[in-house]
Structure formats: C-alpha cells, structure tokens
Amino acid sequence: MPSESPTFIEQARRAQIIECAIQVLATQGYAHTTMARIAKQAGISTGVISYHFGGKDQLIQAVVAEVARLATDMMVPRILAQATASEGLRAYIESNLEFMRLHRQPLLALVEIITHATREEGDPGPYAAQAEAAITDLEKVLDWGRRTGEFRDFDKRSMAVAIRGAIDAVPARLITDPDFDLDVLAREFVTTFTLATRRDQP
Template identity: 40%
Template sequence: MLVRARTFTETSRRAQIVTAAIEVIAEVGYAKASFSRIATHAGLSSTGMISYHFAGKDDLLAACVAEIERVTGSFMEPYLEGADGHVAQLRAYVESNVALVGEHPAAVRALIDIVRNGAATSPGVSGRPAVFEEHFRAGQEAGVFRPFDVRAVTIALTSGLDAVVATAAADPPGPAELARLGRELADLYVRATTSEGESA
C-alpha cells in the first residue's frame, strides 16, 4: 500500500505538537497532559489538530519518546565518540548523561515521567542493560575492568545514575554543579569497576 509523504507543513505541525507535549508533560506530568493542555500550549485552535496528526495519545507519546531520544543521542554522542577506552567511555556516558539535564531539562523530566508511568516504551532506556553488560564483559576480557557480576553492577549503575538524573532534573542546578555531580558519579563507578581505580 502506498503511503502519502507528509508535506513540510504537516511535518512542522507534528514537530510543534511533539515539542508542546514534551513541555507539558515535563511541567504537569503525564497524567495531566491532556490534549486540551497540549493544544493550548502549542497555540492550536482545537484538540482536533492533534488528532489529525496523531492516531491517539499513545501515538503522540511514541513520537515524544523518539524525539527525546534523538535529542539525547545528539547531545551525548560527541562525548562518547571522543572517549578512548572502556573506562573513558563509561566516564563519558555518566558525565554526559548528567550534563544532559542542564541542556534539556524538560526532555529529561518528560522521558522519566513517561517511562515511570509505563505510558510508552523507550528503546534507549530498555536497551541500556544489555549495552552496559556487553561493555563490562568486553572490558573484563581486555583486563580493564576487574572481575564482577556484570548484571548486578549494571543494575546498580543504571539505578544510581537514574536517581541522580531524576533528582537533578526536578530542580536543575547550574552547569558547574552538574559537571561536579557527573565527575563524582563517574569516579564512583570507575573505582567500583577497575582494580586500579582508573585505567584506559
């Protein structure tokens, strides 16, 4: 079946609605993020304009998650690409994830609330455990990380990181404080996973 391509205007309107939805969810939470609130925030004349572009709330939330993950990936990717070695990559992931709060606080708060309420699936969040476990195993095989249960450490790392990010996102501190938090957390995980406390 042929699918009609969206026009530039339709694409722009969808982006406008997604941005408004993310900001509303960040401000009032998923439960109170009605189409009416989103339409008002986006400056739309009616909720029908949202329904025209999205099949329903689930469809809109999926688009919100996709946009948040795009923004998150674009922000964190330069940090990760510039990190050479298993430990440096671990540090870059943690520090950039915390720094993300300062650059995109609404996106972070919205994603946390969406995932917490089970309103939509985030491939980036649900896929993290497998990525970290693979990273730790590879580092252990390379002699960089000490022997440990990769599943347990992955759970501890992601849970701790999520808690710090959620706390910071609720009332974002300044860039210097976020950088300090990121370094402290990265130092903690490096000390916990390496024999020397730091290696390449």
C-alpha cells in the same frame, strides 16, 4: 493518517506537536496533559494532533522516542570519541548528567511519563523499551573494557543496572533541588564506577 513517507511540512508539524507535548508534561504534569492543552500550546486543533499521532498514547510514545534521540545524539559521539573503555565509561556518565543539565524540560516530561503513565496489566509501559535499550547500550561499553582487559570480571547486567540505577536516581533529586551540583555528582559517579569496574593491577 499521514503517509509512510511524511513531507517536510508534516515532519515539522510532528516535531512542533512533540515539543509542545514536552512543555505541557514538564509544566502541567502527566495527569493534566490532555490533547486539548497540547493543541492550545501548539495553536492548532486537537484534530491535527489526531491526524499525526492517532491519540495520546501514540503521542506519549513519540515523546519518549524524542527524548531518547536527544540523549543518544549527545552521548554516542562522546563515547565513541574515547580511546579507552575507561574513558568511554566516563563519557557515558558525564554525558548523561550533561543531558539532564541542558534538557531539563524533556527530562521532566520523561519523569512524568515514567511515574504516572497508566498501563494495562501485562503492558510494560511507554518507557520499557527505552529502559532496556539504555541497559544494553551500557553493557556494550562494559564489554569493551572487559575485552581490552581494562575492566575486571564482573556480571555485566548487574553492573549495568547499578550504574543506570545511580544515574536514574538523579532526576528525582533535581525536581526537589534544582540547583544540585551535577559537576560534583559526575565526578563522584566517575570515581565510584571507575573503582568498581577497573582491574586491579598486580
């Protein structure tokens, strides 16, 4: 197994394997994503994948973490650059949909994992931790607006679930309608959740 501090070459190899796993998941589907197919895509042996990840389950976890990293790297700077919570919420929604536009293969790979990854009874699945993190990160934006008085008093968890639910419904639409207009959708989402969260002025 690799050391706790992988070398640059090991990091590059891991990144290559994850990228190839994403490509196979997105094009072949979860059921057909095998270590052999990923190895062929990467031009390496299955033993190299086992060396770096141990097995398919660990590799799938690494794919989930990589997609989450791509999304976070895009979204967080945009949200933090905003002067108000209302603009932060707008940036949150818009950057989510922008990620879906720019990173279609990682998005499709993640959908395959969420939809088809099998798990033992009591196992929350490979995406559970990231799904919870997405909710809690959104709750921080909602907290921001409530502290500044921009947002009305509402149940934070319920509002976060509602916003995430709307966003998380988009990938299924993109699979059946790849040309679906995300710009229009982003405007509608921003309008809907701005109205839903804002404090009515006296």
